Amino acid sequence: xxxxxRYYDLIREENILIxxxxxxxxxxxxxxxxxxxxxxxxxxxxxxxxxxxxNILVESLQNILHYFNEESIEDNxxxxxxxxxxxxxxxxxxxTGNYLSIQRAKSLKKRIDNVNMMSEEDLxxxxxxxxxxxxxNMGGGAGLGLVDMVRRSSQxxxxxxxxxxxxxxxxxxxxxxxxxx
Amino acid sequence: MENINIDATSKTPRVSFNYHTGILEITGRxxxxxxxxxxxxxxxxxxxxxxxxxxxxxxxxxxxxxxxxSSMYILGILKKLEKIYLEGKKAEVKWYYDVDDEDxxxxxxxxxxxxxxxxxxxxxxxxxxx
Numbered sequence: 001x002x003x004x005x006r007y008y009d010l011i012r013e014e015n016i017l018i019x020x021x022x023x024x025x026x027x028x029x030x031x032x033x034x035x036x037x038x039x040x041x042x043x044x045x046x047x048x049x050x051x052x053x054x055n056i057l058v059e060s061l062q063n064i065l066h067y068f069n070e071e072s073i074e075d076n077x078x079x080x081x082x083x084x085x086x087x088x089x090x091x092x093x094x095x096t097g098n099y100l101s102i103q104r105a106k107s108l109k110k111r112i113d114n115v116n117m118m119s120e121e122d123l124x125x126x127x128x129x130x131x132x133x134x135x136x137n138m139g140g141g142a143g144l145g146l147v148d149m150v151r152r153s154s155q156x157x158x159x160x161x162x163x164x165x166x167x168x169x170x171x172x173x174x175x176x177x178x179x180x181x
Numbered sequence: 182m183e184n185i186n187i188d189a190t191s192k193t194p195r196v197s198f199n200y201h202t203g204i205l206e207i208t209g210r211x212x213x214x215x216x217x218x219x220x221x222x223x224x225x226x227x228x229x230x231x232x233x234x235x236x237x238x239x240x241x242x243x244x245x246x247x248x249x250x251s252s253m254y255i256l257g258i259l260k261k262l263e264k265i266y267l268e269g270k271k272a273e274v275k276w277y278y279d280v281d282d283e284d285x286x287x288x289x290x291x292x293x294x295x296x297x298x299x300x301x302x303x304x305x306x307x308x309x310x311x
Binding site: 131 | 212246248256279291
């Protein structure tokens with residue numbers, strides 16, 4: 001049975017800044033950003049930290065939104081996406097997750113592995129070249145988004161693909177923003 | 182030619198393009214889901230402007246946040262200004278960044294490498310911005 005006290009203890013002890021599961025549309029993404037921004041201001045996080053978190057949040061949630069707009073995904077998956085932000089001793093962790101086709105999962109994995117292997121300098125030149133020639137895309141709108149997110153975050157992009165059935169996987173991504181320089 | 186004046190929203194910046202003064206400004210946050218819709222009319226305006234630009238054009242970017250789809254259009258705007266500049270008229274860009282916002286500074290530096298129009302980096306120090 002659901003235990004609200006246990007759930008409350010969990011969100012309190014884990015310092016969960018926000019937790020949302022459901023549909024992502026423009027309004028919802030806008031509202032999530034507003035809530036997160038307000039909470040970061042209240043907890044007096046420096047501009048640097050605030051902006052990194054908001055930028056990563058915008059990019060990752062809009063990636064999910066665009067993916068569901070572009071591809072015809074079975075209806076029962078559209079309200080299964082999620083975002084969770086945890087506050088830790090010296091960092092914030094942003095988790096996002098959504099279902100995607102196995103085909104898409106494969107190409108996404110390749111692209112994340114690719115940006116994760118790159119040095120700061122390589123990421124900079126890739127960012128510039130994609131920006132200059134958007135046609136030299138790395139497949140889909142997420143091309144520049146991944147590069148942008150990894151450049152802003154304090155670590156590589158951690159991710160996980162969990163098989164759901166023969167056609168779909170649950171993709172989870174984790175990005176960290178350190179609160180110390 | 183009409184001036185452009187657009188108020189800011191929670192996802193799009195304030196825009197003020199003044200044909201008579203050559204002062205062009207984009208201020209605020211730019212995180213629309215559909216950047217094309219927002220930026221295409223601005224690029225069209227700049228296409229017309231660049232046919233008969235003022236003797237001096239000053240473009241100010243004072244952005245809090247922007248998403249990657251906006252960044253493509255920001256570069257598009259810079260390319261129009263570059264054209265004005267390369268055709269011999271004065272054009273300059275002021276790129277504002279918060280003293281604490283290393284990413285905004287970095288993006289400005291990145292853009293500087295792509296276009297030839299002069300971009301001046303201007304630091305703002307306002308810890309308590311809204």
